[in-house]
Amino acid sequence: MTSAAATPVMAISENDFEQFRDYFYRKTGIQFESNKRYFVDKRLLERMRLTQCRSFREYFIKLRFEADDAELQELVNLMTVNETYFFREAYQFDCMVNDLLQEVVRHREPGSLIRIWSIPSSTGEEAYSIAIYLLERWPLLEQYEVEILSSDIDTKVLQSAHRGVYSARSVSNLPKEYLDRYFHPAADGCWQLKQDLLESVEFSRVNLCNPRDTQRFHDIDVIFCRNLLIYFDDASRRIAAQAMYEALSPGGFVCLGHSESMSRISSLFKVRRFPDAVVYQKPLE
Amino acid sequence: MGLRKFKQTDLAERDEAPLLLEPNALMQALCSAEVAQRRHSIWCARPCPETTHVLLQHLAVEKDVRVLELLFLALSRADGEEVVPALLELLSSEDVLSRNRALEVLADFGEQVSKAMQQHLQTADVDKRIFLVNLMGELKHPQVAQWIQDILLRDPHINVVAAALEVAAEVGDAQTVAAIDVAVQRFADDAFIGFAAEIARQRIGVQ
Numbered sequence: 001m002t003s004a005a006a007t008p009v010m011a012i013s014e015n016d017f018e019q020f021r022d023y024f025y026r027k028t029g030i031q032f033e034s035n036k037r038y039f040v041d042k043r044l045l046e047r048m049r050l051t052q053c054r055s056f057r058e059y060f061i062k063l064r065f066e067a068d069d070a071e072l073q074e075l076v077n078l079m080t081v082n083e084t085y086f087f088r089e090a091y092q093f094d095c096m097v098n099d100l101l102q103e104v105v106r107h108r109e110p111g112s113l114i115r116i117w118s119i120p121s122s123t124g125e126e127a128y129s130i131a132i133y134l135l136e137r138w139p140l141l142e143q144y145e146v147e148i149l150s151s152d153i154d155t156k157v158l159q160s161a162h163r164g165v166y167s168a169r170s171v172s173n174l175p176k177e178y179l180d181r182y183f184h185p186a187a188d189g190c191w192q193l194k195q196d197l198l199e200s201v202e203f204s205r206v207n208l209c210n211p212r213d214t215q216r217f218h219d220i221d222v223i224f225c226r227n228l229l230i231y232f233d234d235a236s237r238r239i240a241a242q243a244m245y246e247a248l249s250p251g252g253f254v255c256l257g258h259s260e261s262m263s264r265i266s267s268l269f270k271v272r273r274f275p276d277a278v279v280y281q282k283p284l285e
Numbered sequence: 286m287g288l289r290k291f292k293q294t295d296l297a298e299r300d301e302a303p304l305l306l307e308p309n310a311l312m313q314a315l316c317s318a319e320v321a322q323r324r325h326s327i328w329c330a331r332p333c334p335e336t337t338h339v340l341l342q343h344l345a346v347e348k349d350v351r352v353l354e355l356l357f358l359a360l361s362r363a364d365g366e367e368v369v370p371a372l373l374e375l376l377s378s379e380d381v382l383s384r385n386r387a388l389e390v391l392a393d394f395g396e397q398v399s400k401a402m403q404q405h406l407q408t409a410d411v412d413k414r415i416f417l418v419n420l421m422g423e424l425k426h427p428q429v430a431q432w433i434q435d436i437l438l439r440d441p442h443i444n445v446v447a448a449a450l451e452v453a454a455e456v457g458d459a460q461t462v463a464a465i466d467v468a469v470q471r472f473a474d475d476a477f478i479g480f481a482a483e484i485a486r487q488r489i490g491v492q
Contacts, residue, residue, distance in 0.1 A: 019488060023455075057490050064456060065425050067395075111286065131288060147289045200288040211328055212303040235393060238358050246328055267382075268351055285321075 010048055012041045016056040020044065023064070028076060028230050030259050043078045047071070069233045076231055084122045086129050086166070087173040089226065092255045093129060095277035096222060097138040100253050104221045107251070110143045117217060117247065118201075118224045119208055121150035124161025125170060126224060127201040128193060132178055149217070151206035158203050164193030209239045217247040227257035229265070241266040248282040255279050308335035315343050323352045327359050337363040341371050350382060357386040365397035373398070373405055376416045388416060392423035399426050406432070411442050418448040422455065430456050437464035443472055450481040454488040462489055 012020075017037060025031050032040050044056070051071065053059035063071050087093070096116075104114060118127040127150035134141050134148075152158050168189045171179055179191065186192040206213045208228070223244050229237050244254055245268055254269065255277065256262060262269045262280040269280035306314065306329045314326030330336045340359055347353055360368050368390070375387040391398055398420070406417055418436060421429050433456065436449040446468050453461050465482045472478040 015487060019455075055490075061456070061458075065427070067425055113289075134288065141288070142286050145286050145289055199290045199292065202291040215303045215329065234389070235361060238361070238389075242328070242355055242358055246324065266354060268354055 010045055010055065012037075012044055012056055016060075017041070019060065020056075023060070024075070024079070027072060027234070030079065030230060032079075040079070043075070047075060047078070072233075073231070084125045085170045085173060086125050086132075088125065088129070089258060090129070090133075090173070092224070092226070092277045092279075093133040093137075095255070095274050095279060096130070097133055098276060099274040100222055100279065101138060101140070103251065104253075105140060105144065108144070112144060113219075114144050114146045115220045115249075116146065116148050116222045116224070117220045118148065118150040119152070119206065120154075120225075120228050121152040121158060121161055121203060122154075123157050123166075124150065124164065124201070124203070125166070126150070126226070127161070127203075128164070128182075128197060130224070131197055131200045132174075132182060136178065148201045149204065149220075150201050151204045151208075153205065153207045155205055158205060161201075161203055162198070164198045166191050166193070208243055209236045211239075211243065211246075214243040214247060217243075219249045220247045221249055221252050223248065223252070223254045225254060225256060227260070229256065229260050237265045241268075245269070245282055250282055251284040252282050253279045254281075304329040305331040307331055308333065308339050311336060312339050312343075315339070315347075320349050320351050323347075323349070324355050327352070327355045330359065332362065334364065334367065337367050341367065344371070344375075353382065353386065357390055361390040361393055365394035369394050369397040369401060373401055376405075376413050376420075377408075377410060384416065388420050388423070391420055395424050395426040398424060399428055402428075402432060406436075411445060414440065414442070414445045415448050418445060418452060422452040430458060430461055433457065434461055434464040437461070437468040443475060443478065446472065447478060447481055450478070450485050454481075454485040457485060457489045459489075462486060 017034075017040065020040070021032050044059070048056065048059045051059060051062060053062060063075070066072065101114070108114070116130055118130060121127055127148055130148055134146060150161070152161075165186055166183075168191070171183065171191050182194055182197050183191040184194060206217075208214060208225075209232075225240070225244060229240060232240060241262065245266070248254070253272070254262060256279075263271060268282070270283055272279050272281045306326055308331075311326050311330045315323055317323055317326075327340070330340070337360070340356060340363070344353075344356055344360070347356060360372070372387040372391050375383055378384050378387075402417065402421075406414060408414060414436075418433075421432055429452070433449050433453050437446060437453065440446055440449070450465065450468065453465060457465070465485055469479055469482045
């Protein structure tokens with residue numbers, strides 16, 4: 001008589017969690033507190049099952065030694081929340097209109113050009129949010145010419161950004177008066193951006209890790225690069241940081257996602273703490 | 286004034302071809318007194334063996350951290366056969382930034398580093414052996430566990446062994462545990478070695 005083989009019981013011990021947490025923080029800058037145990041354990045066990053690892057140790061060694069970081073990328077995708085909408089992390093837009101642009105124009109004549117770059121553009125919510133913020137909340141807008149550039153490596157999302165049609169969920173953070181001012185109601189409860197705003201952003205296909213693509217971006221005053229670098233490996237993060245440094249005017253600013261840090265990637269940027277946000281600045285020469 | 290308007294139905298295309306600097310032009314541009322000019326020339330350099338050679342030569346004389354950071358990045362994307370020997374030598378440098386950047390770049394060249402590792406581990410320079418152990422901690426190479434075991438079994442310096450215990454905690458296996466036990470015996474009087482060994486055993490999964 002044979003007995004069925006026992007299925008190994010997989011569990012994440014406290015020790016395992018700490019080891020994973022330290023490693024994941026080193027690789028991505030994302031820190032998990034103890035109250036995230038359930039969230040992390042569930043996803044780790046899922047990946048262990050899918051990679052047919054019988055223990056956390058086995059899975060961790062696989063993760064650690066994998067040449068192409070594919071499994072780490074799977075984990076990053078699982079562990080990070082992936083959505084975009086209008087006025088997401090709006091405190092950084094507040095920082096832009098309250099502080100960053102004031103510093104930028106301190107050294108500029110009225111009438112001069114100010115350039116803002118949003119990358120990745122995804123389906124356009126961030127770039128159009130910047131436009132709305134400038135129109136509504138920056139009193140000096142009419143004194144300067146402001147160019148909003150937005151780029152993504154994915155041409156499908158760029159096409160969607162061009163069309164400017166958004167779900168009710170995507171616009172739910174907008175004050176009603178802004179919704180009425182900048183959108184038409186569209187089919188199926190969606191909202192269509194008005195033509196004037198559609199024309200206020202230039203979209204382009206760019207791979208931030210390819211210097212041939214980013215070379216044409218220069219004299220940029222503010223870059224929004226939020227929740228992109230967490231998806232990169234260390235080498236790509238370094239390239240992206242250098243690309244942004246090259247693109248920026250002296251004194252220009254970079255806004256990253258709330259869990260991201262430039263200090264861990266490049267020592268060239270100065271950390272600037274403003275009342276609304278912490279940002280990174282290319283030093284004035 | 287206000288927001289600039291763009292009339293476009295298609296995605297914006299490049300309005301000029303990207304600049305690709307040949308090695309001779311790169312060498313000249315690297316002589317510029319302007320940091321921005323030296324950076325830009327590295328950024329636009331055409332990747333090829335001659336470019337790598339120019340960059341390695343310049344690494345020996347460049348002092349500005351803004352250029353050095355980009356220089357190391359460019360080298361990290363070059364052929365490891367040329368780059369690795371030069372960067373391994375840099376681990377003996379007094380300059381902390383250069384050493385740290387060299388370690389970062391070397392971590393991506395597992396195969397080429399592995400060929401040189403044994404030879405460089407023979408160095409009498411204790412600090413350099415510690416840096417090499419730190420490098421092992423970042424390398425994705427199947428021989429890492431073996432190198433760590435060798436250090437635990439034989440390296441005469443306590444600080445090198447302590448660094449190896451830290452790496453062992455992450456990459457060690459059952460064979461490493463045996464080497465950890467030997468290290469503890471070799472440095473029986475040192476409480477920190479005992480403590481670090483215990484952490485390593487726990488992480489490996491052996492109490």
